[in-house]
Amino acid sequence: MRLIISSCLLGVACRYDGRSKPSAAVRDLARKAEVVGVCPEAASGLPVPRPPAEQRGGRVLLADGTDVTEEFRLGAARSLAKVRARPAPLAVLKAKSPSCGVHHIYDGTYTGSLTEGEGVFARLLEEEGICVVSEEVVESCKPSVEHPVAIVLGTGLGHLAKLVRPVRRVDYHDVEGFPEEARPMAGHSFEATIGSIDDVPVVVYPGRIHLYQGYSAAEVTSLVRHAHRLGCRDVIFACATGAIRGNAEPGLGILCDQINLTGRNPLAEWDEVRGVDNPFVDMTDAYSPYLRTLARSVAEDEGIEVAEGVYAGVLGPCFETEAEVRALAGLGVSYVGMSTVNEVIMARALGMNVLGLTLATNYSGASDTSHQSVLEESGRKEEEFQKLVRGVLRML
Ligand code: SF4
Numbered sequence: 001m002r003l004i005i006s007s008c009l010l011g012v013a014c015r016y017d018g019r020s021k022p023s024a025a026v027r028d029l030a031r032k033a034e035v036v037g038v039c040p041e042a043a044s045g046l047p048v049p050r051p052p053a054e055q056r057g058g059r060v061l062l063a064d065g066t067d068v069t070e071e072f073r074l075g076a077a078r079s080l081a082k083v084r085a086r087p088a089p090l091a092v093l094k095a096k097s098p099s100c101g102v103h104h105i106y107d108g109t110y111t112g113s114l115t116e117g118e119g120v121f122a123r124l125l126e127e128e129g130i131c132v133v134s135e136e137v138v139e140s141c142k143p144s145v146e147h148p149v150a151i152v153l154g155t156g157l158g159h160l161a162k163l164v165r166p167v168r169r170v171d172y173h174d175v176e177g178f179p180e181e182a183r184p185m186a187g188h189s190f191e192a193t194i195g196s197i198d199d200v201p202v203v204v205y206p207g208r209i210h211l212y213q214g215y216s217a218a219e220v221t222s223l224v225r226h227a228h229r230l231g232c233r234d235v236i237f238a239c240a241t242g243a244i245r246g247n248a249e250p251g252l253g254i255l256c257d258q259i260n261l262t263g264r265n266p267l268a269e270w271d272e273v274r275g276v277d278n279p280f281v282d283m284t285d286a287y288s289p290y291l292r293t294l295a296r297s298v299a300e301d302e303g304i305e306v307a308e309g310v311y312a313g314v315l316g317p318c319f320e321t322e323a324e325v326r327a328l329a330g331l332g333v334s335y336v337g338m339s340t341v342n343e344v345i346m347a348r349a350l351g352m353n354v355l356g357l358t359l360a361t362n363y364s365g366a367s368d369t370s371h372q373s374v375l376e377e378s379g380r381k382e383e384e385f386q387k388l389v390r391g392v393l394r395m396l
Helices: 023-029 071-086 119-126 135-141 158-165 220-230 289-300 324-331 341-349 369-379 382-395
Strands: 004-005 034-038 053-056 059-062 088-093 102-105 114-116 131-134 149-152 166-172 192-197 200-205 234-243 251-261 306-313 335-338 353-364
Touching: 004 023, 023 135, 034 071, 034 088, 034 335, 053 102, 071 119, 088 135, 088 289, 102 119, 102 149, 102 289, 119 131, 119 234, 131 135, 135 289, 135 353, 149 220, 192 382, 200 220, 200 382, 220 341, 234 251, 234 341, 234 382, 251 289, 251 335, 251 341, 251 382, 289 306, 289 382, 306 341, 324 335, 335 353, 353 369, 353 382
Parallel strands: 004 034, 004 088, 088 131, 149 200, 149 234, 234 353, 251 306, 306 335
Antiparallel strands: 053 059, 102 114, 166 192, 192 200, 234 335, 251 353
């Protein structure tokens, strides 16, 4: 995997003050990839040291009032040429900088205050279609013993739990909010394992309950709240789905967005859902662009065929009619299933980083669809699915 990284995050002393701003998490990521280091300000030829620069009114000004807009544009263009010579799907750039800042930059008052906006170089990379994130995203996704990665597995995908080196097991019935009477269906198990996979701390939930079994949205999302209480910041949701003909093929997929067609929302169940301060949750980029890009790159490196598409969550339990399949296709849906959407809403409400993976076991609406056929197809793809998840964990 190839990555673009701001040189100052790697420890290169290229900042305006002649210093660097190394990030341990970014350096760790860099060790696992081929890196294209860039410093657009150094590429501009501006002297070092110099006063700090900030953007104001579409210009870039040094703190002493010197207008360096053209120098910043030149440095960004030169750095873009370097990147084009060695293309990469992902860039990790220094937060807040007038060159490298992503989504938020210093506001031109030189007081440390921020405003919405992009650094001059960051904007160019975004226009190239590169996923651009700050070091803060890499740091927040970095797992540790205090912050293990939660992995919630769907129908037929529970075999991944066998990879865990266990430290402790938790019966789902000991999880707050999980229904006392719930029993696992075929292809599910109701015991979470806390431990590690390839030395990465994880909590694996090898099965789930569904709305179609009569449970509330608060109940089906109790495992997410449990993971959050254990300290998990990243959560990987894996689910079996049907592919919407015309938009997707059966096989492995990465979820890039969702449509909640279940008619339920855990955040509307005020009495049951605790720990959520603000139910008016921003669902933009609900599936982390950073984690999606890592997953795509891992798949490419490992030679795993994987598509990307929008997931529609329906109540179930019956499969879709032909008219419903046509409607979903018209809505831009690639995958349809009976889980995940409410869990993703809960995870985002708790500020967690979400990766959604699916195995489309058949075409939605196919007449030979059955719970058994879903289990059989999951078994056939077991090895590739495990490789993909392990590859993502390795990169975090
Ligand atoms: S933030 Fe970007 S431009 Fe500024 S020193 Fe770091 S790499 Fe260079």
